[in-house]
Amino acid sequence: MENTTSGAKGLLQKTELLFEYGRLDVSGVDVAPIANPQVRLGNMKRQQNPQLPGLTEPEAVRHYVRLSQRNYAIDLGMFPLGSCTMKHNPRLNEAMARLAGFADIHPLQPQSTVQGALELMHELSFWLTTLTGMQAVALSPKAGAHGEQCGMLAIRAALDANGQQHRRRVLVPKSAHGTNPATAAQCGFSVDEIGQTANGRVDFADFYAKLGDDVAAVMITNPNTCGLFEPQIKEIADAIHAAGGYFYCDGANFNAIVGKVKIAELGVDAMHINLHKTFSTPHGGGGPGSGPTVLSAALAPFAPVPLVVKTANGFELVENASGEAEQAFGRMVAFHGQMGMYVRALAYMLSHGSDGLKQVAEDAVLNANYILASLKDVMSPAFEGYCMHEALFDDSFLEGTGVTTLDFAKAMIDEGFHPMTMYFPLVVHGAMLIEPTETESKNTLDGFIASMRALAVAAKSNDISKFDHAPHLAPSKRLDEVMAARKPVLKYV
Amino acid sequence: MSVKFTKDHEWVAVEGDIATIGISAFAAEQLGDVVYVELPAVGKNFNQGDAMAVVESVKAASDVYAPVSGEIVEVNDALVDAPQIVNECGIGPEGWFVKMKLSDQSQLDALMDLAAYKIFVES
Numbered sequence: 001m002e003n004t005t006s007g008a009k010g011l012l013q014k015t016e017l018l019f020e021y022g023r024l025d026v027s028g029v030d031v032a033p034i035a036n037p038q039v040r041l042g043n044m045k046r047q048q049n050p051q052l053p054g055l056t057e058p059e060a061v062r063h064y065v066r067l068s069q070r071n072y073a074i075d076l077g078m079f080p081l082g083s084c085t086m087k088h089n090p091r092l093n094e095a096m097a098r099l100a101g102f103a104d105i106h107p108l109q110p111q112s113t114v115q116g117a118l119e120l121m122h123e124l125s126f127w128l129t130t131l132t133g134m135q136a137v138a139l140s141p142k143a144g145a146h147g148e149q150c151g152m153l154a155i156r157a158a159l160d161a162n163g164q165q166h167r168r169r170v171l172v173p174k175s176a177h178g179t180n181p182a183t184a185a186q187c188g189f190s191v192d193e194i195g196q197t198a199n200g201r202v203d204f205a206d207f208y209a210k211l212g213d214d215v216a217a218v219m220i221t222n223p224n225t226c227g228l229f230e231p232q233i234k235e236i237a238d239a240i241h242a243a244g245g246y247f248y249c250d251g252a253n254f255n256a257i258v259g260k261v262k263i264a265e266l267g268v269d270a271m272h273i274n275l276h277k278t279f280s281t282p283h284g285g286g287g288p289g290s291g292p293t294v295l296s297a298a299l300a301p302f303a304p305v306p307l308v309v310k311t312a313n314g315f316e317l318v319e320n321a322s323g324e325a326e327q328a329f330g331r332m333v334a335f336h337g338q339m340g341m342y343v344r345a346l347a348y349m350l351s352h353g354s355d356g357l358k359q360v361a362e363d364a365v366l367n368a369n370y371i372l373a374s375l376k377d378v379m380s381p382a383f384e385g386y387c388m389h390e391a392l393f394d395d396s397f398l399e400g401t402g403v404t405t406l407d408f409a410k411a412m413i414d415e416g417f418h419p420m421t422m423y424f425p426l427v428v429h430g431a432m433l434i435e436p437t438e439t440e441s442k443n444t445l446d447g448f449i450a451s452m453r454a455l456a457v458a459a460k461s462n463d464i465s466k467f468d469h470a471p472h473l474a475p476s477k478r479l480d481e482v483m484a485a486r487k488p489v490l491k492y493v
Numbered sequence: 494m495s496v497k498f499t500k501d502h503e504w505v506a507v508e509g510d511i512a513t514i515g516i517s518a519f520a521a522e523q524l525g526d527v528v529y530v531e532l533p534a535v536g537k538n539f540n541q542g543d544a545m546a547v548v549e550s551v552k553a554a555s556d557v558y559a560p561v562s563g564e565i566v567e568v569n570d571a572l573v574d575a576p577q578i579v580n581e582c583g584i585g586p587e588g589w590f591v592k593m594k595l596s597d598q599s600q601l602d603a604l605m606d607l608a609a610y611k612i613f614v615e616s
Contacts, residue, residue, distance in 0.1 A: 178554075423552040481551050485528035486576060 012475060015066045019492040022053020028060055070475040072418045074284070078444050082390045082421035082433025083177070083225060085255045085277030086284060092351060093280065093344035102343045107335035111317060117339060118315035121308045124346045128273060128292055131349075131357070133264030136300035139292045139308075140337035144252055147272025147291030148183040148219075150304060150332050154270055154295055155217050155246045156187055157302040157329035167216040167245065173202050175226055175425040180219045180250060189216055196427055200226040200383040200392075207236060211243040221250035222266070223257070223388035225425040227368065227433070237267025246270065246299070254278045255437065256365055256389035259358030269296040275338075278360075279345035290341035301327040306336055363438035364389040367445060371434055374449045378456040382428045389437075395430025403459040405430040407467035414466070414473045415451040497560070497601055498610035505560045507601060512561055515589045516548065516579065519614050524550040527579040532568040532590060539563065539593070541600055546590050548579065557590060561600045567592040 007014030039045050055063070072079070079086035097103060101116045111118065121139060128137045138154075141147040152170075159167050170184040173194045181191040192210055195203040202220060218240045222230045230236070237247045249263060249271040255278045257263075263271055275290040276283035283289050295303055305328045307318040317336070321328040352360060365388050372381060372391035380397040395405045409419035409432070421433040436445060458466050469478050496506045502520035506513045521527065529549035539545045544556035545565075568591045572578055578587050595601075605613060 426553055482526040482528060482577075485549075485551060 012069065013062070013066045015063070015070060017492060018053045018055065018063060021059070021063065022055050024049065024051065024054055026054035026056060028055055028057040072413075074282075077416055077418070078436070078440055078448055079284070079418040080420050080434045080436055080448065081284075081418060082227070082392070082435040083252060083424065084284065084421070085252075085274070085389075085435060085437055086418075087255075087277075087280050087437035088439035089280055089282045089344070090348060090351070093347040096347040097340045097343040099343075102339060105339070112314070115314050118308050118317065120346060121336070121339075121342055122310060122315055124292075124342050124349075125308065127346070127349050128294060131258065131262075132268075132271065132273075132294045133262035134268070134271075134294035135264075135297040136295045136303050137292050138295065138303045138332065139342065140304065140306065140331070140333045141272065141291040141293055142333060142338055143276075143289035144250075144272055144274045144291045145179040145183060146289075146332060147274075147293040148179055148248070148250065149186060150291075150293040151248050151270030151272060151295070151299075152183050152187040152189070152217070152219075153304070153329050154293075154299045154302045155248065156189075157327070158246070158299055159216055161302070161327065164216075164244065167214055169212070169214045170216055171207060171210055171218040171240075173220060173224070175200070175224055175427045176219065176221060177225060177250060177252060180221075184217075184219065194218075199385075200224070200228045200427075201230055202232065202236065204232050204235065208239060211239060211245075213244060215240070215243055215245040217246040217248050217269075219248040219250060221253055223253045223390075225253075225433075226383060226428065227253075227387040227390035227392050227435075228383060229256075229388055233266050241267065252277065253389060256361055258361045259354060259356075260361045263294075264296065269299050270294070275341050275345040280348045281341040281344040288338055288341065290338040290345070292337075302329050304328055304331045306331065360438050361389075364436075367436040367438060367440060368434070370442075370445055371436055371449060374445075375452055375456070378453050378460070379432075382431065390433055390435035392425075392428060393432040393434070394428050395432070397456060398430070398459055401459045401462060401464070403464055403467045405432055407464075407470060408432065408455060408459065410470040410478060411455050411466045412451070413471035415455070417448060417451065495601075495606070497604035497606060498613075499558070499560045499604055500613065501558045501560075503557060503560045505601070505604065507595065510595045510598070511566065512563065512593045512595050513589045514557075514560060514591050514593060516557060517610070517614075521580050521588075524548065524555065525552045526550055527576045529554075530572040530576045530579065530590070532570070532573065533565050535565050535568060537565045539565070541597075548576075559593070560604060561593065561595055561597065563593040563596045565591050566594050 074086050074088060105114050105117055125137045125139060138150050141150045168189050169192050170189040171192050171194050172180045174196050184191050194210060195206040197203050220236060222233050224230055240247050246269040247267055249268040251271040251273045254273055258278050270293060272291045272293045275281045281290060305319055305321060305325050307325055309316055309318055318325045368387050368389050368391045372387050379393045382392040382394045405422045409422045412419045423431055424433060425431055496504055498504050498517060502517045504515050504517050527548055527550050531547040533545050539559035541559055541562045543559045545559045546557035548555050548557055569589050
C-alpha cells in the first residue's frame, strides 16, 4: 500500500510546513481587540497584516512533535558521529538543571539572591582547573569555537601586553578542525599550515622549520582528528615556548584523556573544553553548547570577565576589568554563559567522581578500538595500530565498487544509525570517522558492527542496491544537497 | 599556447603575458560537486603561492593558489552563478577562474607540463 487518504504512513504523520498548514484567521490565543488604538508610528505604520500562519495550540505542538519523529536523536539510537562525542545525556543532569535555584533565575538579579548558582559556577571552575591542572578558567564561551576565540584572544592580549605585537602567525596542522584556522584568522592572525606524517601525526620537522620570531601560537588537537595521540606533544609545547609563542590545544577530543592526563603537564597554555561533548550536556539540536576555556599561569591574567570569586561575604561576580581582572581582555558574552549546561556538567562530574571520569576515557577508547578491531578485516583503517576514542577508516575498501563514502553513510540511515562523520579529516581520502563514546553497551556496539559488516560485504560483492539512492526507508529520501547549496531556497514565498 | 600545472592542481595557460588559470579535472573530481566559487577583484596583485580564490564543494572548501605572480585582469563571473561549470569543464574554455598579467615569465619554467602532472597525480 503506497498512499493513504490522510497522507500519513501509519504512525508517521503527514508533516506540512506551517505556511501550508496555517490559516490567517486562526490563532492559538484569544486577544481582546484594542479599543481606539493610538498609532504613533506615522508613515511607518504597518499597512497590512504580517501574514503569519495561524495555528491552534494542539496544531502547533503536533507540528513540532511530528518533525521530531522524522529526525534522529541520541535518545533513539547510537550516534557515532566522529569528533562530536554524542554520548548519552544522563537524566540526573536534567533533574538538577531544573531546580528552581538554577532554572528560574535572571542574570540581572541581585547577586545576594543567586548565591547557590554562583557557588555552582565556582565549584565547576574548581573542578575544570583541577582536572586539567590549569591556572584559571573562563566559563562564559558558549561553544567550542567560541572557546577557541577566547583562548586566542587571551594569547593576543598576552602578546600585546609583552610588546610582542609583531607575532601574528599561527601554525595549524593540516588535519585540524576547520574552526582552528578560522579562529586564528578571526582574531587577526595569519595561518600557516603544518604537514602530516604518513602515520597520521603532526610533522614535527615541518613544524620546527616553520617556527620563527613572528609566530604567536600553535593550535593542536590531541588526540588529533584522526583519533590518534600526538606523542610529540610535549616537544611541540617546549619548542613553541622556546620560540616565544603559546600553545593552544583544541579540547574537542578531551573525552579520550579526561581524568588520565593533566593537560597542564603537556605544556598547554589554553584549551577549550566542550561541556556538551566530554561532560554529557545535550547538543546536536538539543544544545546549547558550552565551551569553557582553561588558561595557563601566563594567560590567566588576561581571562575575560565575568569571573566568580569567593569573598568573606559569599560569592561575587567580577564584571569589570578592574582589581584582579585588571588585565582582562574584555568579555565573550553579554551575561554569564550557559547556566543550564554548567549545572548538567557539574552533575555529570560529581556523579562520576575522579575515578569514574578516568574510566570514561578508558571505556571510550576501548569501545572505539573494539569497533576498529571488529571492522578492520572488511573496511580499511586509515592508519595502522590502535586508535584513541574514535576509529578512522578511508574509502579504499570501496575502490571499484561504485559505492562512495556518501552512499555508505546514507545506507547506514536505513540500518537505523546516524551516519559517522564523513569526508573529515580532509587528509584521509573518503574519510569515515566513528566515535562510539563510552556510553554504548557491548550489545549496541555489536549491533552496529553487524550492520557495518553487512554493508561492507554487500558493497564489495557489488550488491549496490542498498547504496544506490539510499536511504530508502527514511521519511525523506536522498536529498539533493548540491542543489540545496547552489540554489538555496530560504523562504517559503 | 602551453598549459602548465602546479602541485596544488591549478592549471595555467599562457598567451603572450596573459595567464589563464583554473583548477585541474583531477582537482574538480576530488572535490566533488562544486557549489560555490569566490573570485578575486580585478586589479588585485598576487604573489606566486598566494590564496587568490576559494572553491567550495559539498565535501570541502579549498583555496585556489596563484600559480604565478601578477595582476588580475579578468575573472570568470559565470562561475559565481553556475559553479557546476568547474565540474563540467575543468580545463575546457569555460572553466577558467581568472586571467592574470604575468609579472615574471620565468616562474612558468618550474611548473609541470601535462605529462609530468599526470605522473604526479598518479603517484
